[in-house]
Amino acid sequence: MQKLEIQGGIAVDGDVLISGAKNAVLPILAATILAETPMTVRNVPRLKDVRTLAQVLEGMGITVETDAENNISTDTSTLNSCRAPYDLVRTMRASILVLGPLVARYGEAEVSLPGGCAIGSRPVNLHIAGLEAMGAEVTVQEGYIRAKASRLKGATITMDLVSVTGTENLLMAAVLAEGTTCIENAAREPEVTDLANCLIKMGAKIKGVGTDTLIIEGVEKLQGCDYSVLPDRIETGTYLAAAAITGGRVRTLNVDVNSLDAVLNKFTEAGALIKKGDDWIELDMRGRMLKAVDIRTDPYPAFPTDMQAQFMAMNTVSQGIGVVVETIFENRMMHVPELARMGANIRLEGNTAIVAGMPEIYGAQVMATDLRASACLVLAGLAAKGKTTVDRIYHTDRGYEKIEEKLSAIGANVVRVS
Numbered sequence: 001m002q003k004l005e006i007q008g009g010i011a012v013d014g015d016v017l018i019s020g021a022k023n024a025v026l027p028i029l030a031a032t033i034l035a036e037t038p039m040t041v042r043n044v045p046r047l048k049d050v051r052t053l054a055q056v057l058e059g060m061g062i063t064v065e066t067d068a069e070n071n072i073s074t075d076t077s078t079l080n081s082c083r084a085p086y087d088l089v090r091t092m093r094a095s096i097l098v099l100g101p102l103v104a105r106y107g108e109a110e111v112s113l114p115g116g117c118a119i120g121s122r123p124v125n126l127h128i129a130g131l132e133a134m135g136a137e138v139t140v141q142e143g144y145i146r147a148k149a150s151r152l153k154g155a156t157i158t159m160d161l162v163s164v165t166g167t168e169n170l171l172m173a174a175v176l177a178e179g180t181t182c183i184e185n186a187a188r189e190p191e192v193t194d195l196a197n198c199l200i201k202m203g204a205k206i207k208g209v210g211t212d213t214l215i216i217e218g219v220e221k222l223q224g225c226d227y228s229v230l231p232d233r234i235e236t237g238t239y240l241a242a243a244a245i246t247g248g249r250v251r252t253l254n255v256d257v258n259s260l261d262a263v264l265n266k267f268t269e270a271g272a273l274i275k276k277g278d279d280w281i282e283l284d285m286r287g288r289m290l291k292a293v294d295i296r297t298d299p300y301p302a303f304p305t306d307m308q309a310q311f312m313a314m315n316t317v318s319q320g321i322g323v324v325v326e327t328i329f330e331n332r333m334m335h336v337p338e339l340a341r342m343g344a345n346i347r348l349e350g351n352t353a354i355v356a357g358m359p360e361i362y363g364a365q366v367m368a369t370d371l372r373a374s375a376c377l378v379l380a381g382l383a384a385k386g387k388t389t390v391d392r393i394y395h396t397d398r399g400y401e402k403i404e405e406k407l408s409a410i411g412a413n414v415v416r417v418s
């Protein structure tokens with residue numbers, strides 16, 4: 001089990017090159033299943049989750065090649081199975097994203113139920129209901145989703161609630177369906193838009209991209225294309241938070257400056273100075289007081305749940321009281337008891353955390369429970385007095401490429417130990 005050892009109290013200062021978005025590259029790799037001809041995905045982050053999805057594709061016989069820059073090329077002409085096995089899907093829930101494309105192109109799919117994870121039960125009922133609305137026969141037995149359809153038919157699907165991968169799965173199912181599909185109450189996250197843009201480059205006909213109503217005109221076939229994935233807005237927000245919590249300055253490079261307005265507004269409310277260029281965002285907290293902010297997570301374009309834990313860490317060392325409400329997942333507050341071990345003053349009432357900022361928090365041994373909780377604990381460690389050891393950082397490696405290298409490059413004292 002690897003750990004990160006962090007000596008806190010250093011104000012970070014420097015530039016961070018942001019990697020491609022994990023939550024865009026995963027659906028786009030799944031979308032390569034739809035391509036009649038080879039395709040290449042660029043700006044792919046070096047993350048465990050990406051390697052897992054590549055293994056799922058290889059497990060179906062798809063040829064997957066990765067070059068020195070970590071660009072991934074796929075060729076579906078060698079596909080010989082439509083099955084995504086339990087041992088892979090259980091390690092990475094987003095493998096469910098192969099379900100829609102498989103049924104759309106091959107008329108069948110056998111995908112293990114992802115099961116829950118630390119942050120919630122994470123059902124996939126909306127994915128299944130949407131496929132059934134398009135005419136698929138779906139059974140769930142022995143822990144597997146089995147779907148069959150001679151050819152999916154366009155339908156109007158109203159999502160009961162906003163689901164990112166639910167929208168993505170149904171979008172990928174609809175692009176080859178017969179006729180028109182309308183997805184209402186669709187997720188508007190930038191990663192959904194990136195997938196739609198990739199599908200359009202492959203020959204799909206999609207209207208309403210970026211809105212909560214997607215209208216898809218089914219086509220017969222899609223061709224491979226060369227697509228570069230958008231930068232990761234959550235990684236961007238996490239490194240900006242490192243500057244905010246340590247009273248330093250960070251300029252994030254190669255970012256999508258229009259994908260995190262709600263987060264930038266909250267950084268400004270917390271007292272930070274934000275500057276933006278065409279493809280960079282800088283946060284300067286030098287000589288400024290970190291103020292507590294209230295956070296309520298909601299679907300895009302509102303404040304993202306994937307930045308909730310990071311702002312919770314900031315609130316623990318801010319001036320004032322910040323109230324953090326998590327509305328998306330039922331169990332995404334597991335970083336709270338770990339922060340309390342560092343001296344944070346947090347009262348938890350269900351999915352609402354009342355955080356009273358302290359003048360100081362202290363290094364401690366803490367344990368990561370999920371991806372963004374691990375980012376939160378690293379941020380708290382950067383601000384804490386003394387040494388913090390974050391255990392189970394395999395969670396961190398799922399979503400942050402080379403985190404200790406990127407943090408060390410801006411002056412933080414972070415080392416990975418086994």
Ligand code: EPZ
Nearest residue numbers: 023094122123124125126127162163164165166328329371
């Ligand atoms: C995506 O998860 C992201 N993962 C998550 O990022 C992110 O936190 C989440 O969207 C919300 O933005 C990927 O894109 C790979 P949802 P997803 O379906 O699609 C309920 C990270 O840290 N729901 O939008 O699984 C669900 O339980 C990860 O990078 C149903 O009830 O989330 C949740 O309460 C964590 N039935 C809510 O909807 C369904 O069929 C939103 O979930 C589907 C979802």
